[in-house]
Every structure is written in C-alpha cells, then in structure tokens.
Amino acid sequence: MTSILDDFRDILAARMPLAGRRVLDVGCGDGSFVRELAAAGAVPTGLECSVAQLELCRQAAPAGGESYVSGVGENLPFADARFDATVFRASLHHVPAGLMTRALREARRVTRPGGEVFVFEPLTTGTHFQLTRLFNDETLVRRLAQEAVGQAVEEGFVSRRDSATLESESVYRDFEALRRRVTAIDRSRESAFLAIEPELRRLFETGEVRGETGRAFSQPFRLDVLG
Numbered sequence: 001m002t003s004i005l006d007d008f009r010d011i012l013a014a015r016m017p018l019a020g021r022r023v024l025d026v027g028c029g030d031g032s033f034v035r036e037l038a039a040a041g042a043v044p045t046g047l048e049c050s051v052a053q054l055e056l057c058r059q060a061a062p063a064g065g066e067s068y069v070s071g072v073g074e075n076l077p078f079a080d081a082r083f084d085a086t087v088f089r090a091s092l093h094h095v096p097a098g099l100m101t102r103a104l105r106e107a108r109r110v111t112r113p114g115g116e117v118f119v120f121e122p123l124t125t126g127t128h129f130q131l132t133r134l135f136n137d138e139t140l141v142r143r144l145a146q147e148a149v150g151q152a153v154e155e156g157f158v159s160r161r162d163s164a165t166l167e168s169e170s171v172y173r174d175f176e177a178l179r180r181r182v183t184a185i186d187r188s189r190e191s192a193f194l195a196i197e198p199e200l201r202r203l204f205e206t207g208e209v210r211g212e213t214g215r216a217f218s219q220p221f222r223l224d225v226l227g
Contacts (some may be wrong), residue, residue, distance in 0.1 A: 008166070016084065016085065018042040021084040022084050026073045027091025039064060045066070100144060118223065119149055121146065121222055128168075132182075135196060135200070158226040161226065171215065172215055
C-alpha cells in the first residue's frame with residue numbers, strides 16, 4: 001500500500017504547486033512530513049509542543065528549507081496570512097477538547113486569502129484503531145475533531161472545498177516493534193501497555209501477515225480541505 005505520507009503530499013501537490021510554497025504543519029511530531037514537503041520543494045514550518053519531538057526534528061538531517069517552532073495549535077505564534085496552506089496531519093484531535101474549533105480559526109487566520117487548510121484525521125474504524133484503543137482510547141477526541149470541522153463550516157469562517165477518505169497501513173515486524181513505537185510516542189503508556197499485554201498480543205496475532213516484514217493493520221483517515 002502507498003505510504004499515507006505520499007498520498008497526502010500528492011493531494012497537496014494536486015491542489016497547488018509545492019515549490020516555494022509556505023506550508024505550516026501543526027503538530028508535526030518528529031518532522032517526517034515537514035521533511036517530505038521540503039524534499040518536494042516547499043518551504044515548510046513544523047509546529048510542535050513536545051520538547052522531545054522537537055529534539056527529534058532538529059536532530060534529523062535537513063531535507064531543504066524546513067524550520068521548526070515550539071507552540072500549540074489553539075494559539076499559533078505567527079502573523080496573519082503568513083502561509084499558503086496549513087495542515088493538521090492527525091493532530092487536531094490532540095488539541096484540548098473545547099479548543100479544536102479555535103485551532104481551526106487560528107489556522108484560517110495564518111493562512112493567506114485563497115489558501116487552504118487541510119485537516120487529515122484518523123477515524124474510529126480499522127484494525128489499527130481496534131489494536132491501539134486498548135491502551136490509548138481516542139474514540140471521544142477523534143469524534144470531537146470531526147465535530148469541530150463541522151462546527152467551523154457551520155460558523156462560516158471556513159468552507160469545505162473537498163473531502164476524501166484515505167487508508168493508511170501500519171506494519172510492525174513483531175510485537176516488540178509495536179511496544180517500541182507506543183512507548184517512544186508517550187512513555188506514560190508503558191504501564192498501560194504492560195497491564196493489557198496478553199490481550200494486545202492476542203489482537204496483534206490477528207494482523208494480516210506481510211511476509212518477512214511483519215503484520216499489517218489498517219487505519220482509515222478523513223481529509224477535509226477547507227477554504
């Protein structure tokens with residue numbers, strides 16, 4: 001299956017030429033997508049509130065003209081109309097409940113007239129969600145993120161220009177690879193992971209076998225393009 005990063009980057013590229021375009025990635029994590037954009041010729045900025053993730057961003061080899069800034073989605077530290085596009089790549093649901101619509105309003109503020117806001121959020125379906133919800137149940141926050149997009153459209157400060165459902169696939173070589181990913185993202189999950197390890201192992205064994213590469217789990221995402 002094609003990388004979800006490639007899918008999403010290609011959707012952006014189909015809507016605007018990436019070369020020279022200023023793109024803000026809100027909640028950029030380890031900066032993987034920021035570097036994807038930089039390699040494609042964009043001038044991306046990654047915003048991240050996690051000190052540990054920012055450190056990973058800055059340790060990575062530069063891919064182009066990318067930069068990283070500390071901050072939160074509901075209070076963006078940028079001037080009005082600074083970016084050609086603003087992206088939430090599976091990050092809107094990490095904004096505190098009650099502030100997601102404000103984060104979308106902030107995204108609209110920092111995006112130039114005629115630019116677009118891309119909201120790319122995981123849904124509460126798929127085998128990967130069924131696996132991870134055992135130790136990190138995001139059912140509520142994922143629903144709130146979808147409701148925030150709807151509220152933003154209803155309030156009228158953005159319009160929905162396009163929408164699509166894409167499917168990502170996560171492949172883990174073995175159960176320990178899953179454990180490493182989970183604890184690297186959030187060390188506080190270690191105890192929860194251990195408490196339900198037998199059930200996790202059982203579900204892990206239901207993943208689709210991908211030869212020597214491991215077991216695969218699917219995760220549908222919804223993309224909304226707002227203007």
